[in-house]
Amino acid sequence: MIRLSSCQADSAALTRHMAAVAAALSAIRVPAQPEEYDIHAAVAAALDTAGLVYEHEYRLGPRRRVDFRVGRIGIEVKKGRPASPALREQLQKYLESGALDGMIVVTQRATRVPETLCGKPVMLISLNRLWGVALP
Numbered sequence: 001m002i003r004l005s006s007c008q009a010d011s012a013a014l015t016r017h018m019a020a021v022a023a024a025l026s027a028i029r030v031p032a033q034p035e036e037y038d039i040h041a042a043v044a045a046a047l048d049t050a051g052l053v054y055e056h057e058y059r060l061g062p063r064r065r066v067d068f069r070v071g072r073i074g075i076e077v078k079k080g081r082p083a084s085p086a087l088r089e090q091l092q093k094y095l096e097s098g099a100l101d102g103m104i105v106v107t108q109r110a111t112r113v114p115e116t117l118c119g120k121p122v123m124l125i126s127l128n129r130l131w132g133v134a135l136p
Contacts, residue, residue, distance in 0.1 A: 014072075018102050018121060021070050024050035025106060025125050034108065036079040039127070043068060043077060043106060060097040072101040081109035088114065095120050 027049070028042045040056070047054045047070060058069035068075035074094055078087065091103050095118040102121040105113055110126040 014101050014121070017071055018073055018104065018123060020050070021047075021052060021073050021075070021104055022123055022125060024052055025075070025104065028106070028125075028127060030108075030127055034079070034127075036077060039077045039079065039106065039108065040067065043075060058099075060094055060099050064093055064097060066094050066100070066103075069100070072099070074100040074103045076103060076105050078105065078107045078111075080107075081111050082107060084112045087111065088117070091122060092117050095122075 024046045025043065028039075028046050030038055030042050034042075044054070044056065047068070052070050054068050054070045054075075056068055058066050058074070060066055060074075066074040067077045076087075076091065076094070087105070091105070091113070094100060095103060100120070102123070103117070104123045104125060105111075106125045106127065108127050110124070110128065113122050113124045116122060
């Protein structure tokens with residue numbers, strides 16, 4: 001029998017939780033030109049459908065508000081293709097707050113995000129990859 005340290009057990013639980021949130025978000029389908037509000041509505045609907053409890057516009061501290069928090073996972077929504085350096089800086093501030101153990105970034109167009117920030121996992125869900133092949 002293999003025993004996990006509390007750190008490994010927490011890491012495994014975090015990985016499972018992030019995977020469950022990501023699976024719910026992977027069901028999102030939005031029009032090709034959504035407004036950010038539309039993406040927020042789609043994220044909320046996907047989380048509701050999956051039975052995941054969340055807080056919208058969760059305040060992490062002064063001038064720090066993550067779009068959604070599911071347990072200790074933050075979800076940040078970005079329309080278009082955000083600039084990677086600015087996004088990285090924003091995510092780092094969120095993860096430094098101590099209120100989050102990981103981040104999922106939902107973007108309209110793919111962008112680069114690091115796999116970890118502040119020693120915490122970061123995942124990207126690009127909505128244009130979820131659209132599939134457009135048929136006439």
